[in-house]
Amino acid sequence: MPARFEITVPTDFILARDVCSYGYFLLAPSHWDPVTASYLTTLDTGERAVSLWITQGPPVAPGSARDLARRRGVPLIVRTDANIARPEQRVIAAQIARILRLDEDHTHLRTFHKVDPRWKASGRGRIMRSATLFEDVIKTITSCNVTWPSTIIMNRRLCEIAGRKSASGHFAFPTAARLARLRPQTLRARCSVGYRDARIIEIARMFARDSGPEIPPRIAARGHTWPVRTGFAAWLEEPATGDDAIHAALLELPGIGPYAAANIMQLLGRYARLPLDTESIRHAKSVLGFTGPDRALMKKLHAHYQPFGEHRFRSYWFELWAFYEAQRGPAWTWERDTTGKTFTATKL
DNA sequence: GGTAGACCTGGACGC
DNA sequence: GCGTCCAGGTCTACC
Numbered sequence: 001m002p003a004r005f006e007i008t009v010p011t012d013f014i015l016a017r018d019v020c021s022y023g024y025f026l027l028a029p030s031h032w033d034p035v036t037a038s039y040l041t042t043l044d045t046g047e048r049a050v051s052l053w054i055t056q057g058p059p060v061a062p063g064s065a066r067d068l069a070r071r072r073g074v075p076l077i078v079r080t081d082a083n084i085a086r087p088e089q090r091v092i093a094a095q096i097a098r099i100l101r102l103d104e105d106h107t108h109l110r111t112f113h114k115v116d117p118r119w120k121a122s123g124r125g126r127i128m129r130s131a132t133l134f135e136d137v138i139k140t141i142t143s144c145n146v147t148w149p150s151t152i153i154m155n156r157r158l159c160e161i162a163g164r165k166s167a168s169g170h171f172a173f174p175t176a177a178r179l180a181r182l183r184p185q186t187l188r189a190r191c192s193v194g195y196r197d198a199r200i201i202e203i204a205r206m207f208a209r210d211s212g213p214e215i216p217p218r219i220a221a222r223g224h225t226w227p228v229r230t231g232f233a234a235w236l237e238e239p240a241t242g243d244d245a246i247h248a249a250l251l252e253l254p255g256i257g258p259y260a261a262a263n264i265m266q267l268l269g270r271y272a273r274l275p276l277d278t279e280s281i282r283h284a285k286s287v288l289g290f291t292g293p294d295r296a297l298m299k300k301l302h303a304h305y306q307p308f309g310e311h312r313f314r315s316y317w318f319e320l321w322a323f324y325e326a327q328r329g330p331a332w333t334w335e336r337d338t339t340g341k342t343f344t345a346t347k348l
Numbered sequence: 349g350g351t352a353g354a355c356c357t358g359g360a361c362g363c
Numbered sequence: 364g365c366g367t368c369c370a371g372g373t374c375t376a377c378c
Contacts, residue, residue, distance in 0.1 A: 349378105
């Protein structure tokens with residue numbers, strides 16, 4: 001029997017604005033329905049997959065900016081496709097909080113708006129992410145050296161091939177343990193991940209044995225250690241861990257280079273580093289009016305965002321996002337299978 | 349420390 | 364329908 005429960009949100013939270021704030025809202029298992037202004041996803045609770053339908057206010061598209069603003073701070077209604085007990089509801093609520101960054105520090109957001117007031121009026125500040133750090137890492141790898149439509153395909157197939165299926169027939173993103181059991185050849189043949197196959201499996205194995213005492217050899221060789229009790233992933237998510245230590249450890253993961261490491265840092269809520277890629281080059285030329293060879297443009301970009309300090313990434317990202325929205329309309333109006341497929345530097 | 353080339357896939361294009 | 368070219372970040376070998 002389906003269940004229904006509420007989640008309270010920060011007073012400045014707007015579902016449509018804050019879900020549709022990063023490309024991952026277009027990747028499986030996430031799905032945004034612009035017609036009903038609903039966020040649909042399927043989560044692995046550890047025992048099974050549960051599909052969710054999340055709304056804030058009436059299930060209709062916001063008709064105007066004022067309409068959107070009226071939803072600010074309104075509790076979320078979560079409907080599930082199966083009956084759930086309290087412990088499972090807590091697991092689901094925690095994953096939703098991670099995706100929507102409901103636990104993002106208010107003071108930090110206010111500081112961001114002081115440092116970069118351009119986003120104060122719209123309230124932009126939260127950037128959507130995945131239900132788990134593992135999913136964020138794999139999604140980042142599937143977005144490297146590939147055009148956006150291929151990233152969409154890889155994530156859909158990863159869910160269909162390795163994820164659990166919910167009562168309503170939708171797939172969750174595979175857990176590290178489930179991906180770790182696959183052979184690289186299977187991933188390559190069925191999920192179109194190409195040469196990323198072995199790298200994805202290796203990372204899945206690292207995260208799957210997270211609670212165990214084994215430290216990934218490549219990382220141990222760098223002299224990094226963390227409490228056996230909490231494990232590698234918890235160490236990465238621990239606020240007390242230093243930015244530099246996390247960055248260095250991420251660079252030791254297979255398939256993670258400078259871009260991917262900086263991107264995972266922002267997904268961890270550490271916004272001081274810039275994941276610059278070909279999209280950044282396009283932005284530098286077409287929006288900021290910079291000229292010169294790519295290497296010089298990268299240097300100029302770093303210098304340009306330096307004044308935003310520990311909020312650099314958010315200033316960069318919302319600039320980029322504002323450009324997309326100027327081209328394609330507000331992100332909460334984007335259809336996954338049409339507008340949502342067009343985000344590649346060569347197409348903008 | 350810097351650089352060239354390989355790694356894969358899907359889409360665009362020409363024939 | 365087929366072949367060719369291209370975009371995309373990381374990794375390795377080499378200078």
